[in-house]
Amino acid sequence: MMKRQDYKRVDFILKKIYYDLSTAGAYLGPDKLYQVLKAKGVKNVGKHSIRSWLQNQDNYSLQKPARKTFEKAKVVVAGIDDQFDADLADLSSLSKENGDSEDIYYFTTQNSSTKANIAERVIQTIKNMMFRYFTKQKTHCYIDVLQDIVKSYNATPHRSLNNIAPKDVKLADIWAYMYLKPRKMKSKRTVTPYHYKRNDIVRLSHKNMIFDRSYDEHFTREIFKISQRMRMQAICVYVIKDFMDQPVRGHFYECELQRVNKDEDALWFIHFVEKKIKKAQTKW
Structure with a gap:
């Protein structure tokens, strides 16, 4: 300072x-x-x-570009069926030829930018199989054959599984892949120092929209305080809280935060009016 x-x-x-x-x-x-x-x-x-x-100029800190790609902690699982990956396969454009079914039941992670990359890759392969079937059969009806397509996929050898079909994978195969397969030696990772300290005042990056522009606001107008800091797989992550000492759910990477110099008693501008309450005058 x-x-x-x-x-x-x-x-x-x-x-x-x-x-x-x-x-x-x-x-x-x-x-x-x-x-x-x-x-x-x-x-x-x-x-x-x-x-x-x-850092003390709102017009700069709000529009400052937020990094979209950075190193994140890896997901480590103990074995088969320890964790499942799910994603939505959008086929609503084909609903008329499949009984007008459009019911969608799904859940999302706290971080909407987190992608179910493995599930997305499976969905891409399933869709490729489906649309080739559509072209051959001159139809867009998939309800009657969907389970057959999935069954065919699960019976196909996968290169990532050492050319074993998903339906044939056993615990011994997973153990051999995780612990017996020779791996390349990685250079020892240097431990990076923390960029932020406890009680630092920060803005939180907005989740990236598909068509966001460099001149859009990329960080929140609301500011927060760093309450905790820790390392996940040698990557620095932070826990934040608001000025009412209410914790914000989740852990945040350094690239998702931006330090600002802001006085707690600074003048704040109203961004938008969310709701108006009408009051009636009453005479007694």
Whole structure:
């Protein structure tokens, strides 16, 4: 953190550039601002000071791009039937030729961006088989043959299972694959230090939408506090809480958080009005 006197000096310099649209570097990131200051001959304002100042500017921290791909903890299971992977196969466009059935019962994870990658791959293969069947039989009715398609899939040898069909997999095969198969030696992972400390104030990244744009708000207007930090498979994860000390469910990776310099007594703007309550005047 910068000293109060240093922050006032940096704040005075950067506000004159960042908020003046007639000046180079207006409303841009720390690298561009640093280049502009360097070209103007301004000294003693480094990139760290610029980033620290930008953390206090809502217009920057809300629109700051959020990383979409980063290392996540692996899912480790103990054996067969320990955990199941499920996903929705959307065939609603074929409902008219399958008894108008559109009932969908499903559940989602807390993190909607988490994908059921194995289930998605199985669904892709099943759909490929179905639509080839449709082309051959000149129909889009699959209800009568769906179980046959699944049975055929489960009887087909899989390369990822050492060319064993799913229906023939036994505990001994899983044990051999997990523990007896020679594996490549991996280099020892260096333990990365924590990026955030307890009680740091952070924003939480919005879940990525399909058509989000770089100028959209990528982080929440609401801010949170870091309450705990830990490592999962050497990856830093955090637990956060709101300003009423209510915990937020789940663990969050560093790339899903952004530190901000925000005073608890700062002025807050109303984003939208969710509901209005009408009050009637009563005379007695």
